[in-house]
Amino acid sequence: MDKAMDKPAIGTLEVPGATLHYEVRGSGPLLLLIPGGAGDAGMYAGMAAALTAAGYAVASFDPRALSRSSLHGPLGDQRVAEWSEDARMLIDHLSPDEPVSVMGCSSGAIVALDLLARHPERVRRLVAHEPPLLGLLEDAAPHKTLFADVREVFRAEGAGAAMARFAEGVGEQRSEEGTEGPSDDRDATDLPPEIQEMAPRMHANLPVFLEHMLVPFSSTVPDLAALRSAAAKLVPAAGRLSRDQVPLYGPVARLAELLDRPLEEFPGGHLGAVERPGEFAERLRGVLG
Numbered sequence: 001m002d003k004a005m006d007k008p009a010i011g012t013l014e015v016p017g018a019t020l021h022y023e024v025r026g027s028g029p030l031l032l033l034i035p036g037g038a039g040d041a042g043m044y045a046g047m048a049a050a051l052t053a054a055g056y057a058v059a060s061f062d063p064r065a066l067s068r069s070s071l072h073g074p075l076g077d078q079r080v081a082e083w084s085e086d087a088r089m090l091i092d093h094l095s096p097d098e099p100v101s102v103m104g105c106s107s108g109a110i111v112a113l114d115l116l117a118r119h120p121e122r123v124r125r126l127v128a129h130e131p132p133l134l135g136l137l138e139d140a141a142p143h144k145t146l147f148a149d150v151r152e153v154f155r156a157e158g159a160g161a162a163m164a165r166f167a168e169g170v171g172e173q174r175s176e177e178g179t180e181g182p183s184d185d186r187d188a189t190d191l192p193p194e195i196q197e198m199a200p201r202m203h204a205n206l207p208v209f210l211e212h213m214l215v216p217f218s219s220t221v222p223d224l225a226a227l228r229s230a231a232a233k234l235v236p237a238a239g240r241l242s243r244d245q246v247p248l249y250g251p252v253a254r255l256a257e258l259l260d261r262p263l264e265e266f267p268g269g270h271l272g273a274v275e276r277p278g279e280f281a282e283r284l285r286g287v288l289g
Contacts, residue, residue, distance in 0.1 A: 026052030036106030046277030
């Protein structure tokens with residue numbers, strides 16, 4: 001493949017209160033990938049070639065307040081509804097006449113679900129991979145306490161200590177032993193340049209995520225009535241290695257039950273899209289139809 005063809009088309013979009021940086025690769029029906037956590041448009045670069053080869057125009061963006069998407073005013077707690085409107089406006093900009101496929105991971109899946117609830121007419125199929133909607137858990141209290149504690153550790157000791165507390169509280173993902181299919185894990189130096197370039201941006205985004213996203217997003221109450229009405233378009237998804245990580249796997253498993261939808265498992269764990277992009281992209285193509 002010509003390397004020039006691998007380069008995304010880059011643009012900006014003015015939305016209320018922010019300027020969004022977005023990137024598009026390929027041509028065809030639009031597939032919008034919504035980043036999670038402190039990630040940005042570079043998060044899904046490892047999957048881009050496989051998805052564009054499958055005939056999609058693959059778009060992603062830096063969410064407001066992260067990386068190259070700047071706020072027009074002061075930084076405060078971020079709102080899921082505002083982020084989902086940003087995604088809707090980007091869809092309207094890039095695919096004004098046709099509904100699109102959408103995938104979001106982690107906090108990006110929370111945004112994706114809100115988009116589906118508010119604007120089902122703009123969505124053809126939507127994959128929500130491990131949205132940590134803690135209120136869906138039968139016993140949410142200890143997990144809400146964990147997330148609040150992570151924020152307090154960040155305030156007192158910084159991002160490194162906070163992420164260590166988060167990893168300790170969530171627990172380890174399952175071993176690869178016994179999982180089917182070839183591994184797509186790779187050394188950091190083998191990651192696509194866009195992901196390597198994202199690493200310092202992601203590190204710089206951690207204070208925004210830990211202070212202004214982690215607790216507000218995970219405390220969001222999804223509109224189950226609206227999602228039930230659009231459930232035929234929804235693919236609840238989780239990493240097969242996340243099964244023991246209750247705040248990551250549990251909410252979407254419960255959502256699948258509430259909406260009477262099958263839970264689709266994907267390769268890897270919470271970060272499968274980054275750590276196993278080839279297998280993840282193939283699975284995504286399958287569930288999108």
